[in-house]
Amino acid sequence: MNTPTLRLLSLGAGVQSTTLALMACRGELPGLDGAVFADTGWEPPAVYEQVDRLETEFATAGIPLHRVSNGHLRKDSLDPEHRFVSIPYFTLAPEGTMIREEITEPDANGQLVIVGYRERLATRREREGIGRRQCTAEYKIAPINRAVRMLLGAPAPRYLRVPKGRYAEQWIGFSTDEPERVNDRRENKYTVKRFPLLELDMSRKDCERYLRRAGWGHTVKSSCIGCPHHRNDYWREMRDHRPDEWADAIAFDHAIRKGGASAKPLRGQAFLHRSCVPLELAPIDRVTRVEWKNRQLDLFDDYAPDLEDDTDDGPGCSPYGCTSGASVATPRRKAA
Ligand code: SF4
Structure with a gap:
């Protein structure tokens, strides 16, 4: 295969892709031609601040950051005139x-x-289930692919056909602790995936340490405010420290009780929390097994002399490995 026309980072703006972005900006990973951030319109303000901050780093390094969007996930979900947005709600028949x-x-x-x-x-x-997840494909992957085709020279206005022989090497921030998400299958003719963190043998914890050393110790998780796959610790942190986002998520949770506005109403009910009770009543103070495991890992960090304290609020929704949820069309049980 010939040399890629472009090397582009899929910037989810979470821990892993922010690590790749900083490495590229600091010359530790040379050759990046640009980064693409897909905005669902419903990220926490801290994520947008993070993207703004990254944009400054990119500008200093002479690397363009492209922000792309396919709509506003929250508004579109509640708009009866908009086509159905498939978010992986928890359902109760x-x-x-x-x-x-x-x-x-x-x-x-x-x-x-x-x-x-x-x-x-x-x-x-047995009455509990989970809906299909297509929001990542629709609101993240589709606009990124469109931007990649455009940057590769596909003609306006639809940017569908990439000129023959041109392709992008797409950098994706998978780390060594999530091998099950790595899929190097070619999805199209114009991109080839590359996983620099795997080449560098870096785990998520390694990325967190890298970010702390780089002065990015408070890199926040990137995902929609009302993603049904937030863990309890994330919901707790939102409730206790980000009341506006918590109120927004509760309002959304109530609004989706019968599913998406443009779909046929559910026979049962939909919820943002896996317990299938309204978010403000959900048992989010329960510490999960994953949380205990992370707390133990964080104990190790307490003894590492060059590190500061930080909060692990779990993985986010990266475009190519939305670790905040199950794969598309993976039912927990039969949906209501
Ligand atoms: S964060 Fe959640 S709601 Fe948002 S795109 Fe990813 S899976 Fe969908």
Whole structure:
């Protein structure tokens, strides 16, 4: 394969891609021609401040930052005139939902075979489910791809066809602790993925340490204010320190009880918190297993002499590895 026409960073503005951005700006990762940030319109103000700050670093290094958007995720979700926005809400089917179960018996060879069916009432847990996640593809990946095609010379106004032979090397901020998300399959003819953090053998914790040393110790998680896949510690931090965002998320949670405004109303109910209760009543003070694990890892950091204190509020929604949620169309259980 010939040399890439462009090297572009997919900037999610979270811990990992911010590390790549700073490394590129400081010459530790040479050759970057630009960065692309996809704005869902509903990031916390701190993320936009972070992107502004990064833009200054990029400008100093002579690297253009392209901000792109495919709409405003919150407004579009609540607009009955807008096409359906598929956010991975947690769903609860109504009480009285029946479940059909197979009745099996061993045949002459001892193999279980279906001999009939019976119906029974679903338990509360069996009524819980999760919706499809297409918001990342629609609000992040699609506008980034459009920008990449445009930068590669696809003709206006639709920027669909990239001239033959031109392609972009796309830098993606996957770190060594998330191998399950790494997918180097080519999604199209005009991009080839590259994972510089894997080449450098850097984990998320390594990135956090790098950022602290670089004076970016408070790099915040990038994801929508009302993403259903925030962890309890993230919701708690929002409730306790960012009351405007918390109020915004609660209002949104109430507004989506019957699903997206432009879709057929759900038979059951939709919620932002996995417990399927209104956000202001959800058990967000419960410390999860993942949180305990991170607290233990952070204990190690307390003994590292060159580090400052910091908060780990979990992974964010990077365009190519939205670690704030399950993969597209991965049901928790049957949706309501
Ligand atoms: S942060 Fe959540 S709501 Fe926003 S695009 Fe990613 S998955 Fe969707």
